Amino acid sequence: MTRLSTRRTATRPTMADVALEANVSVKTVSRVVNHEPGVRPDTAARVIAVVERLGFRRADSARPLRLGRTRTIGLVVEDLANPFYSQIGAAVEREARIRQHQLITASAEGSPTRERAVLAELVGRRVDGLVVVPAGTTPGVDPEVVASGTPIVYLDRPVRGPADMILSDxxxxxxxxxxxxxxxxxxxxxxxxxxxxxxxxxxxxxxxxxxxxxxxxxxxxxxxxxxxxxxxxxxxxxxxxxxxxxxxxxxxxxxxxxxxxxxxxxxxxxxxxxxxxxxxxxxxxxxxxxxxxxxDPAALGQKAAQQLFVRLLGDGSAPTTVVMPTRLIVRGSGGPHGRRATVSPIRTGPAGQQV
CATH class of the missing domain: 3.40.50.2300 (Response regulator)
Incomplete structure (x- = not known):
């Protein structure tokens, strides 16, 4: 043990060092530091204790291990190719970046089955929280997400059951x-x-x-x-x-x-x-x-991300539903049948709002 400690002061500790001291395999150490399932809680706790004692670093993994956070959040939408959802994604990513979190984005392609699989994968990766545009006719709160305790905010469409929701009018x-x-x-x-x-x-x-x-x-x-x-x-x-x-x-x-x-x-x-x-x-x-x-998809995404981070800061109040207003941007296509560009010109402000 003394020789191992001396070597550790001279070189950066490796997964093999952690595995040797925790009396587990290197694969088990890899699963713990990468937040993968399949490790008993008492074994994971022992590995984390050794990681912290030895000062093992794998990118930025040491800090999340100490805090119990991965500093990642997930976003699941219907179709990433749709400009509406890409604007939502950009807004969520900005809010995550401000708070030094990484965003993992996925598409459910309108399928409840694929959505469940994507959410299971994200929960398995131990994301800190989720923003989800739910798929299906009458979606409900995802039971696996509830069981994991992962905070979740539903966006654009409501779900059955208590949950934070950000909707449009x-x-x-x-x-x-x-x-x-x-x-x-x-x-x-x-x-x-x-x-x-x-x-x-x-x-x-x-x-x-x-x-x-x-x-x-x-x-x-x-x-x-x-x-x-x-x-x-x-x-x-x-x-x-x-x-x-x-x-x-x-x-x-x-x-x-x-x-x-x-x-x-x-x-x-x-x-x-x-x-x-x-x-x-x-x-x-x-x-x-x-x-x-x-x-305003950007405002929807921003509001959803902000609500998620409120939960991550420990707010345990009852779930809320926020309805965001819409705005009619008047241009020229609402004129009388058979006549083009006959509507009087509309002066607009910087955001396109009628003035």
Whole structure:
């Protein structure tokens, strides 16, 4: 033992040194310092004690071992390729970086099964906390996350059971879009929604139907839910345009449906009024510029991350639900049927807000 201690003062301790003194295998030491499962709690505690006594360092692992933290958080979204989720991810990453945490991001691809697998992997890596956009029709609080004690904040869509949730005011956003179109003379408005398995899509659909009734618009609400492609959107617009009382404007359920709609309108030469849910790049450069309901994904991500770090600091109060406001950004696409760029110019402030 004396010779081992002398060598340790001259060179940096290795995993083999830790394994020898803790009377375990090098693989066991590796599992402990990398926060992998499969090690008995009493064995892990013995290894950690030796790690600290010898001053073993593997990158920044020593400090998290002492604090019981890995200084990492996880983010699980539906689709990392969607600009809406990439903006959320950027905001969460900024909040994590400010607090000297690393962010691990993954996509559930809209699958509850894949989401459970991803969450199990992140819990296995002992992330300090999670921000999750839940998948599925009626998602619940993940039982494995609850059992692990890992703090979690759900974003954009609610879950069954007590949990912190950050949501958008979807009904308010749809109402602002409808009232804007009606103010421009539209009375026959269609709604092209996202996949109805998602809570946000269903809530926007229900809000559209409710506002349609509140505003005493003629006929039954014209609604076509996704998942959508350019072909499905085109088929819906063609059908609505052939009706006895054709639609003169549409509201789209998210940014991707908006893009499909623009392509279909161009292909079919349908100069409809249009309000899209979610802003998107170049929306202000299209002729006419696209009016959108903006729900600020960066603010959503920031709020979710801030709530998570509040929990990591020890706040044990009851779970909260925060509903973030939306904002209608008025451009030129809500004008009367058959007329382009006829809306009076709107002066906007630095963030695009009407003034």
């Amino acid at each position: 979807n009904p308010g956003g749809i109402r602002s879009a409808m009232e804007h179109l009606v103010a421009h003379g539209h009375r026959r408005v269609g709604f092209l929604g996202d996949d109805a398995q998602f809570w946000t899509a269903r809530q926007r659909r229900e809000a559209f139907a409710a506002v349609h009734q509140d505003l005493h618009l003629p006929g039954a609400p014209r609604i076509c839910m996704g998942p959508h492609t350019p072909a499905t959107v085109g088929a819906a617009l063609e059908s609505w345009s052939r009706d006895k009382d054709p639609v003169t404007a549409v509201i789209t359920g998210n940014n991707r449906v908006t893009v499909h709609t623009l392509r279909a309108m161009r292909r079919l030469d349908l100069p409809l009024g249009l309000v899209g849910y979610d802003d998107f790049e170049l929306a202000d450069l299209i002729d006419p510029p696209i009016t959108v309901v903006h729900q």
